[in-house]
Every structure is written in C-alpha cells, then in structure tokens.
Amino acid sequence: MKRRVTLKHIAKELDVSVSTVSKALKNSEEISRETKEKIQAFAKLYNYRPNNIALSLKNKKTKNIGVIIPDIVHHFFTTVFRGIEHYAGERGYNVMICVSDESFEKEVLNMELLANGSIDGIIMSLSAETQERNDFNHLQEIMDQGIPMVLFDRVSDEVACDKVILNDIEIAFEAVETMINSGKRKIALVTTESYFNVSSDRAQGYEKALISNDLQLEKNLVLTLPYESEDEIPIWEFFESNEIDAVLCVNEIFAIKCMDVVQRQGKKVPEDISFIGFTNGILSRYSTPKLSTVAQHGERMGETAAKLLIDRIENDLEGNYKTEVISATLIHRDSTIN
Amino acid sequence: MKRRVTLKHIAKELDVSVSTVSKALKNSEEISRETKEKIQAFAKLYNYRPNNIALSLKNKKTKNIGVIIPDIVHHFFTTVFRGIEHYAGERGYNVMICVSDESFEKEVLNMELLANGSIDGIIMSLSAETQERNDFNHLQEIMDQGIPMVLFDRVSDEVACDKVILNDIEIAFEAVETMINSGKRKIALVTTESYFNVSSDRAQGYEKALISNDLQLEKNLVLTLPYESEDEIPIWEFFESNEIDAVLCVNEIFAIKCMDVVQRQGKKVPEDISFIGFTNGILSRYSTPKLSTVAQHGERMGETAAKLLIDRIENDLEGNYKTEVISATLIHRDSTIN
DNA sequence: TATTAACACGAAACCGTTTTCGCTGCCCTT
DNA sequence: AAGGGCAGCGAAAACGGTTTCGTGTTAATA
Known part of the structure; x- marks a missing residue:
C-alpha cells in the first residue's frame, strides 16, 4: 500500500531541502537543534529507513557477500554456511546464496549473476564438475575484476586467492x-x-x-x-x-x-x-x-572464510593471499576399538 | 585491479553519448547499424555488464527474494530452500538468506535488514520463539509496507498473506x-x-x-x-x-x-x-x-512458495491471499509392519 | 527552391542518498 | 559604519543506468 518514505518526501513535507534532511538524520552539527528535532520526529513517525540500494550505488559497497556451494542439502556445507552467516551478520553483512548443484555451467552462471554489482565478495567451494574439468577461468575473471574471493574445502592450486582448507x-x-x-x-x-x-x-x-x-x-x-x-x-x-x-x-x-x-x-x-x-x-x-x-x-571453517573475505573487502590487502588450515579432530564412537 | 567498465567509459572512449551507448546495447532501432556494431564490439571486448544496483534503483525492482528460516542445518528447511532456489533461479531471481536461529529478535532484525530495499519479497517460516510469543507485528509491518510475503510450514492464522502448508x-x-x-x-x-x-x-x-x-x-x-x-x-x-x-x-x-x-x-x-x-x-x-x-x-513446498511470491511480485494481485496445501505421503520402511 | 519527414543521436530527468561547497543573514569588532 | 566570522541551510554533483523528448542533418516531396 504505502510507498516507502524517502528523503524527498520528508523534505517537501517539512519545507526544507533534501540535504538538510539527510544531515539532520545523521545528527550533523551543521543543522540547528530545532530543525533536527523536527525532522527526526517526522522521520520516526513515518518510519523512515534509508534505501539500501541507493546507498550501495553511492558507496559502491553493498554489504552483501555471495556464497556458492555445490549442494545445500548436505550437512558439511550447511554447517560451513552457518558459520559464514553468523560471522557475516556480526560484521553487518548479508549473505546471498547460490547453489551450483555440482554443475560447472551453473557455477559460472551464478558467478556472473553475483558479480554484476550485487555483492562485495564471494565465498565458494568448487563443484564436482569444475574440479573434474579443471577449468577455472570463471574464477580468474572474478579475481581480475577485483572482486575478493575465498575458496574453502574444495579448492584449487591454480587460482591465487584466499583459501580455507582442512588438514x-x-x-x-x-x-x-x-x-x-x-x-x-x-x-x-x-x-x-x-x-x-x-x-x-x-x-x-x-x-x-x-x-x-x-x-x-x-x-x-x-x-x-x-x-x-x-x-x-x-x-x-x-x-x-x-x-x-x-x-x-x-x-x-x-x-x-x-x-x-x-x-x-x-x-x-x-x-x-x-x-x-x-x-x-x-x-x-x-x-x-x-x-x-x-x-x-565446518562452522569454524565458515567463520574463517568470512573473516578472510571481509577483511579483504574492507582493507586493501594487495595480494598476500592466505591459506588458513582448520584442524580436524577425531571423534571416537563405537565403530572403532577403544 | 581493473575497475568495472560503465556506460560512461564506453561513451567517452567512443565519443558518443551515454544514451547512445545504452540504446545501442539494447539493439535499439534508433541507432544506426554501424554505431551499434562499434559499441557492441567495444562492450564485448571490455566485458561490459550493466550494474545491477543501478538497475535496481531505477526500476525499483531488485530481482532478489529474501528467505528467513529458523535453522539452516536442518534437513527439511534445506530441502525447502533448494526448491525456492531452483524455482527462483528459473524466473531470474536471486536469493538472500537469513537465519533466525529460532530467535524472535533475530527474526525481527533480519526482516528489517531485508526490508530496506534489498529484496522484492520475503519467504519465511516462523521461529520457535515467535510462535511461542505469538507476536507478529514485524510481519504485519512488512505487509503494510507493501512487500509481498509468503509463509511456509510454520505459519500463523493471525497474519494475512500467502501461505504454503502441509496437510x-x-x-x-x-x-x-x-x-x-x-x-x-x-x-x-x-x-x-x-x-x-x-x-x-x-x-x-x-x-x-x-x-x-x-x-x-x-x-x-x-x-x-x-x-x-x-x-x-x-x-x-x-x-x-x-x-x-x-x-x-x-x-x-x-x-x-x-x-x-x-x-x-x-x-x-x-x-x-x-x-x-x-x-x-x-x-x-x-x-x-x-x-x-x-x-x-520440502522441495515442492519451496517451489510453491517461490511461485506464489514471484507471481505476487510481478502482478498486482490486491489481497486475495492463497493457502496452498502440499500433500504429504507415507513412506513405509522397516519400522512399521507390512 | 522551400517544406517536411525520417534518421541518428544527445541532453536531461530520474531513481535515493551523501557530501562538498557556496550563499545568506546576523552579530560582533574596530 | 564597514568588514569579518559564523551559524544554518540549499544547490548540485555523483553513483550507473533508462527513457523521454528534443535537435540537427539529410533526403524526399510539393
């Protein structure tokens, strides 16, 4: 029903300029106390929220990260994903997820979709087909475009990027x-x-x-x-x-x-x-x-991958790719002696 | 390294206007064949891709749908999610996923995050805490903002929207x-x-x-x-x-x-x-x-939910909320007689 | 030869924000 | 009384596209 309220609406309604509204909502010193109060009250009343899309366009930062995994109905990948989601959430990032279904073609498609500005970086695990074909051009292209990428578990030596693997x-x-x-x-x-x-x-x-x-x-x-x-x-x-x-x-x-x-x-x-x-x-x-x-x-693996990625997104690290190794542990139950 | 190439870059390089480039790339009749060829060749060479964010801002459509589920490491939810992802992909939508961890607070937070323009609609299953508290104001707010929403499996009668449930x-x-x-x-x-x-x-x-x-x-x-x-x-x-x-x-x-x-x-x-x-x-x-x-x-449930949502996003349906019922089937294995 | 239509392109507005810079008044100083 | 400084606000550009509405050139027509 109701259209989302924008700065422009508020400005027109309160007979001030858009810039004034923007500054007032950020509590800028530049704006007088009474004007700020008036604007902030109005904004609260109409439940104003800045439009993320506009912010993304302006800042060239989406605060989204893309995840591509071979299969979602798979315990290991879901635990990794949970780690990613938790860590990313803490640092203010949202997660877009694509599933390659172990297919090379879908992997490429997913990457192209994500790389068109929707995300600030990618975390992925290679599909079976990609590993079989040993073809990593699509990964290289992402790297060439300057989009940070982290590979986990199913990685390849042929592409230079941050990685998280198991020992x-x-x-x-x-x-x-x-x-x-x-x-x-x-x-x-x-x-x-x-x-x-x-x-x-x-x-x-x-x-x-x-x-x-x-x-x-x-x-x-x-x-x-x-x-x-x-x-x-x-x-x-x-x-x-x-x-x-x-x-x-x-x-x-x-x-x-x-x-x-x-x-x-x-x-x-x-x-x-x-x-x-x-x-x-x-x-x-x-x-x-x-x-x-x-x-x-897996959860620690996901967290580590997300940390590597976000660190690289937020600081310009200039190469220096790291490979973090997660230490697996043996759990003894009843299918082994002692 | 290389910055993404934009219409502006192409325009400057080829000494034409931005509008000409835009039209040429859409194969508009308005532009002469030779100009189009020149521009298209250049665009292909530099691997031009329109910026999704800019498109979203202009069109007020993100082609993203948000999914909020209580738990990702859970077989049923992952199968539903797979259904959503598959169907959405076919219709050109990407999926952003948030996990509420069965927490009311996280559910509210996730919804606010998603609702700030990042998505065209939401598919969700209620968290345990939300069902326990019986508090659905956050859902109602989403609906009031005119954002299409579909509930699946864990639904509530108290909110009017499309639903997908099991019999x-x-x-x-x-x-x-x-x-x-x-x-x-x-x-x-x-x-x-x-x-x-x-x-x-x-x-x-x-x-x-x-x-x-x-x-x-x-x-x-x-x-x-x-x-x-x-x-x-x-x-x-x-x-x-x-x-x-x-x-x-x-x-x-x-x-x-x-x-x-x-x-x-x-x-x-x-x-x-x-x-x-x-x-x-x-x-x-x-x-x-x-x-x-x-x-x-679950997979069919996810597909159905995604179909309901996307149909509502793309056509203005004005209320008329549907509840689709998925028929479960009994699978006889060895824990029952005969 | 003058008018006009078709063609090929450009200018500008717009989506919603942020941010820089400039412009008013007003008060204070000398 | 004139100039300087400052508080408070607005205009405009920018992000990267799309789209509407001109506009200038050429060719066809009266």
Missing part, C-alpha cells in the same frame, strides 16, 4: 594410525574420484600412514565409488573378496553404507572390522554402531 | 490409522511444545484417528519433549512406564532416539512396537531399522 592429509594419517595402533592390519580406503582435491589428500594421508607403519600398500584395498549412487553391489563384492579389518571412508554416507553391508555379511563392528568416516554429521551420531568420525568443524 | 492433520491421521490397521492399539505420540502449529496439527490428526477407531485417548501416552535436548531419561521412563505398541513422532530425530531407547529396553521394532516419524531425511533412510516416515516434500 586432510594429517587427519587421514592420524585416523589410519589410530586403527593400526588398535591392532588392525588390513586397512581399506573407500573414496570418490580423485579429482576431488579432498579425496586425493585423504588418500595421501592413508598411504603415508600405511607406509610409515611398514604395511603393504595394496591397490585392491582401495574402493572408488561414484559420488552419489544407490548401487550396493560394488560395496558388497569389495568386502567379500578382500580380507579387511579396518576402513577409512572419505565421507559419512560411504561409511554408513559399508557398515551396513559388512554387518549383513555377518561381521562385527568394530571387533572384526573398524570404521572411520569423514564428516561428523547427524548420521554418524545415530547409526548402529555409532560411527567414529573426523569432525571437520 | 498435517490428515497425514497424521493416516499414519496412525495405518498402525491401527496393522493391529496396534496402544498408540503414543511424541511431540514438541504445542505452540508449534505443526505439532498441534499433528496431535489433532493423532487424536482424530484414535477416536474414529474407538480407541481410548490417554493423556499419558503423549510425551512432550523439548525441541533440542540430549536428555534421554524422559524417553526411557515414558516407554518403561507405559505399555505402547506404536508411536507417532512429530520429527525424525525424536523417532530415532525413541527407537534406540526401546530397542535397548529389549523390545523389537516393529514387531513389539512400530514407529512413524515426520521428516523424510537421511536419518530415516539409514537408521536401524529403517524408519517409516511422512515425506513432507
């Missing part, structure tokens, strides 16, 4: 070593395609742990699963045709599915076979047995 | 009746505080089903749990001190927790006791046994 190698190493120390010897890895930087890092940690404990590195103890699939057969065969007494999974779902399969095959978890998964989501807390996991501290 | 009463009725038909007689309800409209609707459906099947409506077969709590004792006692052979839970987590408790008490699911939960999330699919649930079709 994937170290924590995978630690996870595997924990299982070795509890007496396990035939340790498997269940992972995704290796173009995911996180998967290859975790594989690296897995291998290092085996080697440093004088264990054989066996190719057939590594199972590569498609990112999303309901097909259980490869899992079933994998655990039937190999003697395995411990498993590291690069995500929670893989771990739950594998645990389910081996239990149906008559093995006991963790006595016969231990499990550790990445992503400390709800599934881990409610599975049977409760899954031991690597907590990725 | 909670009917589906709860159906769920309970299904269990009755499989021979169950002592049917419990595990719910949250009744100021959640969805909980009270589900309770209503539960009661109606009992009554219409000539079963006793027993107060002590209703367990009210705090919204988030790790305390297991009330659950344990509830199932120990009552003879119960079937349970309807108003959310997934409650169901999983209860199933866990009764199984540790030595009862068999579903033979001794059946379970149906609301929210068809990942937990339901991977619990032991797999939980039978009410699928709320």
Whole structure:
C-alpha cells in the first residue's frame, strides 16, 4: 500500500531541502537543534529507513557477500554456511546464496549473476564438475575484476586467492594410525574420484600412514565409488573378496553404507572390522554402531572464510593471499576399538 | 585491479553519448547499424555488464527474494530452500538468506535488514520463539509496507498473506490409522511444545484417528519433549512406564532416539512396537531399522512458495491471499509392519 | 527552391542518498 | 559604519543506468 518514505518526501513535507534532511538524520552539527528535532520526529513517525540500494550505488559497497556451494542439502556445507552467516551478520553483512548443484555451467552462471554489482565478495567451494574439468577461468575473471574471493574445502592450486582448507592429509594419517595402533592390519580406503582435491589428500594421508607403519600398500584395498549412487553391489563384492579389518571412508554416507553391508555379511563392528568416516554429521551420531568420525568443524571453517573475505573487502590487502588450515579432530564412537 | 567498465567509459572512449551507448546495447532501432556494431564490439571486448544496483534503483525492482528460516542445518528447511532456489533461479531471481536461529529478535532484525530495499519479497517460516510469543507485528509491518510475503510450514492464522502448508492433520491421521490397521492399539505420540502449529496439527490428526477407531485417548501416552535436548531419561521412563505398541513422532530425530531407547529396553521394532516419524531425511533412510516416515516434500513446498511470491511480485494481485496445501505421503520402511 | 519527414543521436530527468561547497543573514569588532 | 566570522541551510554533483523528448542533418516531396 504505502510507498516507502524517502528523503524527498520528508523534505517537501517539512519545507526544507533534501540535504538538510539527510544531515539532520545523521545528527550533523551543521543543522540547528530545532530543525533536527523536527525532522527526526517526522522521520520516526513515518518510519523512515534509508534505501539500501541507493546507498550501495553511492558507496559502491553493498554489504552483501555471495556464497556458492555445490549442494545445500548436505550437512558439511550447511554447517560451513552457518558459520559464514553468523560471522557475516556480526560484521553487518548479508549473505546471498547460490547453489551450483555440482554443475560447472551453473557455477559460472551464478558467478556472473553475483558479480554484476550485487555483492562485495564471494565465498565458494568448487563443484564436482569444475574440479573434474579443471577449468577455472570463471574464477580468474572474478579475481581480475577485483572482486575478493575465498575458496574453502574444495579448492584449487591454480587460482591465487584466499583459501580455507582442512588438514586432510594429517587427519587421514592420524585416523589410519589410530586403527593400526588398535591392532588392525588390513586397512581399506573407500573414496570418490580423485579429482576431488579432498579425496586425493585423504588418500595421501592413508598411504603415508600405511607406509610409515611398514604395511603393504595394496591397490585392491582401495574402493572408488561414484559420488552419489544407490548401487550396493560394488560395496558388497569389495568386502567379500578382500580380507579387511579396518576402513577409512572419505565421507559419512560411504561409511554408513559399508557398515551396513559388512554387518549383513555377518561381521562385527568394530571387533572384526573398524570404521572411520569423514564428516561428523547427524548420521554418524545415530547409526548402529555409532560411527567414529573426523569432525571437520565446518562452522569454524565458515567463520574463517568470512573473516578472510571481509577483511579483504574492507582493507586493501594487495595480494598476500592466505591459506588458513582448520584442524580436524577425531571423534571416537563405537565403530572403532577403544 | 581493473575497475568495472560503465556506460560512461564506453561513451567517452567512443565519443558518443551515454544514451547512445545504452540504446545501442539494447539493439535499439534508433541507432544506426554501424554505431551499434562499434559499441557492441567495444562492450564485448571490455566485458561490459550493466550494474545491477543501478538497475535496481531505477526500476525499483531488485530481482532478489529474501528467505528467513529458523535453522539452516536442518534437513527439511534445506530441502525447502533448494526448491525456492531452483524455482527462483528459473524466473531470474536471486536469493538472500537469513537465519533466525529460532530467535524472535533475530527474526525481527533480519526482516528489517531485508526490508530496506534489498529484496522484492520475503519467504519465511516462523521461529520457535515467535510462535511461542505469538507476536507478529514485524510481519504485519512488512505487509503494510507493501512487500509481498509468503509463509511456509510454520505459519500463523493471525497474519494475512500467502501461505504454503502441509496437510498435517490428515497425514497424521493416516499414519496412525495405518498402525491401527496393522493391529496396534496402544498408540503414543511424541511431540514438541504445542505452540508449534505443526505439532498441534499433528496431535489433532493423532487424536482424530484414535477416536474414529474407538480407541481410548490417554493423556499419558503423549510425551512432550523439548525441541533440542540430549536428555534421554524422559524417553526411557515414558516407554518403561507405559505399555505402547506404536508411536507417532512429530520429527525424525525424536523417532530415532525413541527407537534406540526401546530397542535397548529389549523390545523389537516393529514387531513389539512400530514407529512413524515426520521428516523424510537421511536419518530415516539409514537408521536401524529403517524408519517409516511422512515425506513432507520440502522441495515442492519451496517451489510453491517461490511461485506464489514471484507471481505476487510481478502482478498486482490486491489481497486475495492463497493457502496452498502440499500433500504429504507415507513412506513405509522397516519400522512399521507390512 | 522551400517544406517536411525520417534518421541518428544527445541532453536531461530520474531513481535515493551523501557530501562538498557556496550563499545568506546576523552579530560582533574596530 | 564597514568588514569579518559564523551559524544554518540549499544547490548540485555523483553513483550507473533508462527513457523521454528534443535537435540537427539529410533526403524526399510539393
């Protein structure tokens, strides 16, 4: 119904100039006390709020940050997002969110949409397709336009910007070593395609742990699963045709599915076979047995990313890109011994 | 590094006026072919993109919609959000998202932030605190300002606007009746505080089903749990001190927790006791046994909400508020008989 | 040859703010 | 009485676009 009241309306109504109104509302010394009181009272009465769009245009600052994530229905990303949202809110920023659906094309589209002035900076995690194609021109363009950008979790060495990552190698190493120390010897890895930087890092940690404990590195103890699939057969065969007494999974779902399969095959978890998964989501807390996991501290990751971004937006940092490493922690539940 | 190129830059460089550039880029008939070609080539070369902020100011349309949800790390809300994002994207809208964290104060703050010109309309689900306080002035103010708003799932009768809800009463009725038909007689309800409209609707459906099947409506077969709590004792006692052979839970987590408790008490699911939960999330699919649930079709809910909102933004509908009802469906897994 | 229509472009207003600068009066000083 | 200083306010530019309404040039027509 009612149109929003603007400075111009107030000015006309009170028979002063727009500039006077603007100054009065900022309590400028330049304006007499009585004029200020009159204007402020009027503004309050009509619930005046400065128009953000006009401010953005004038200041060339939108106080918005854009977030592009591959999937919103995904525990890890939502926790990261929560961290971003909280931190950004504290510093007066709003968050626009786009979902790439793991698609390269949608990622590019989203970036173009956001980059047209709507946001002061971007936080993103690469889509699966982007990692597979290894094509980062769209990121480079954003950087060239001088729009600050922070990459988290799924990052790439090929683009120079601030990054927030997990110490994937170290924590995978630690996870595997924990299982070795509890007496396990035939340790498997269940992972995704290796173009995911996180998967290859975790594989690296897995291998290092085996080697440093004088264990054989066996190719057939590594199972590569498609990112999303309901097909259980490869899992079933994998655990039937190999003697395995411990498993590291690069995500929670893989771990739950594998645990389910081996239990149906008559093995006991963790006595016969231990499990550790990445992503400390709800599934881990409610599975049977409760899954031991690597907590990725998504919320802290999000906060860190937001801090890096906003710092760069507000201060001109001239390159000097930082990579912050979030330390994961191992959470022992009932799928590992001790 | 490089500043974004504007119409003014192009105009100066090509020695024409800003208006000519603007028209040329819109392929206006008014401009000669050669001039248009020259300008378009130049624009492409320097990767000109119109500034969204300037457009928003001029058109008084931002092509942004705001979404306020109580929690982002929550399966149902993320699926709704995905629906919103998809549909909005198709119609050329971006999404700004705010999280109220179930807090009244944050909800109000978020609305004020969004309402200052950043968005063309709002989609929201009420925070727990807002429902508890029963205070909707902030919603009314938004409506008074003429900003279109759509409420979903957690709605209130006290505010007149478009709404999207689930047929909670009917589906709860159906769920309970299904269990009755499989021979169950002592049917419990595990719910949250009744100021959640969805909980009270589900309770209503539960009661109606009992009554219409000539079963006793027993107060002590209703367990009210705090919204988030790790305390297991009330659950344990509830199932120990009552003879119960079937349970309807108003959310997934409650169901999983209860199933866990009764199984540790030595009862068999579903033979001794059946379970149906609301929210068809990942937990339901991977619990032991797999939980039978009410699928709320969050994605469709989100799409519907977005459609209602955008239709209202783009056409002046003058009141005539609609309430769309999404039909939930019962998914039978292993926590119910047959 | 004078009038006119079509063509191709420019000037300016506008969206809502902020901010710089300049212009009035008025009072005080000498 | 003249000049200086200051308090209080307004005009205008700027942010980056769109759009309406001229306006000058050329070619066609009477």
